[in-house]
Structure formats: C-alpha cells, structure tokens
Amino acid sequence: NAGVTQTPKFRVLKTGQSMTLLCAQDMNHEYMYWYRQDPGMGLRLIHYSVGEGTTAKGEVPDGYNVSRLKKQNFLLGLESAAPSQTSVYFCASTTGRAGNQPQHFGDGTRLSIL
C-alpha cells in the first residue's frame, strides 16, 4: 500500500514562479489536508477538503490555492511563489469525521523559494 504520496519531494523555485504540489491517496479517504511545517511553528493547516469537489480555507491560506477534482487527489498551487513560502509541506488524509480517526501523512515536499 502506497498510502499518501506527495510529488515532488524537493523543489527550488525563484520568486514569482508558480508550481503545483500533488497529493495522492489510495485509501479511499474522504478528507484531505495540506499543512506547512516551519521551525517552532508546528503544523499549520493551509487548506482542506471534506470530499471530492470541495475545498475550504485553513489557518494560513493566503498565497495558495487548492483543487480536489478527484477523490484520491488533492493539489496545492502556488501562483506566485514568495520566500515566505519556503517550508516543508505535508499532505494528510483521513477516513472520517470522528475525532479518533487519525490522519495519514505523506513524507512531505521540501520547497525553497529564492
């Protein structure tokens, strides 16, 4: 089982460039999430989705867009990358709303904006 797969694993961008991070899960999970992890900040929620075709803003959504056209995929886009978006990005998914349903995480995408 692949679980949650993030593509790419590493990327370096120049300020102003755009890119899309891909998250794919093979567990038929309804809920998917994008987080960023910065030193001393823990995991902060960027956007999330409660099902195919739905998206919602998290704690730090500015500068990012998302799409969930297929249940298994959740895309995170940076339209015009800024150095402040240098971070490690994690995608997660979970099966249900119940609180004790843990999230399954991908291994992250390390993104550097120069």
Next chain:
Amino acid sequence: DQQVKQNSPSLSVQEGRISILNCDYTNSMFDYFLWYKKYPAEGPTFLISISSIKDKNEDGRFTVFLNKSAKHLSLHIVPSQPGDSAVYFCAADDTGTYKYIFGTGTRLKVLA
C-alpha cells in the same frame, strides 16, 4: 492564539527510563487528543489517542493521560528506547469542524 501548546521544545532521556511529554490546551470542547511521532524526512505517524471522556489510554510502552480540569495531557513512554528519538506532536480534534489543531512539537532524544 495557540489552542494546543507544547511548551518544551526538547527533552533528553536515558535509555530504559521514562519519557514524559506534555501538552496543554485551551478549548474545553475538544473531543479527542492524538499523539503523532515524526522522524526526519518522513511524515508524522499516528501513535496513540484518547477520548475526552477518558483519563488514560495505554498501548504497549505508550500511555496517554488526560487531566480535563487542568486542560493537560501527557504521553509516557516506558521504557524509552533509542528508536523513540523523534519529534512528538500533540493534536486535538477541533469539534464541529473537520480540522485538527497541532502543537509545535517536542523533540525527544533517548540516549543509549
């Protein structure tokens, strides 16, 4: 406004001893609390959870205690092993939303 706080950025423990990681929260409406472990260059993995209606949950070497009146939970690892060296995140299920709120993490180092 940080609703879930892990005030100790790091902790060092000798192999075989007990590791105690702490987490405080401010919202008394949280239903579930979860602990995740994260190794470098990997995503967090689920470790153990506890419902707000319980005060203890145990799974092998890992036990989570919940003190609702103090809005405090702790993760005990006994005995600690070098392979437990990782960053541990506390998280809370944000009741009424579809979100989880994470603490900032505690880096545990178990010394052989």
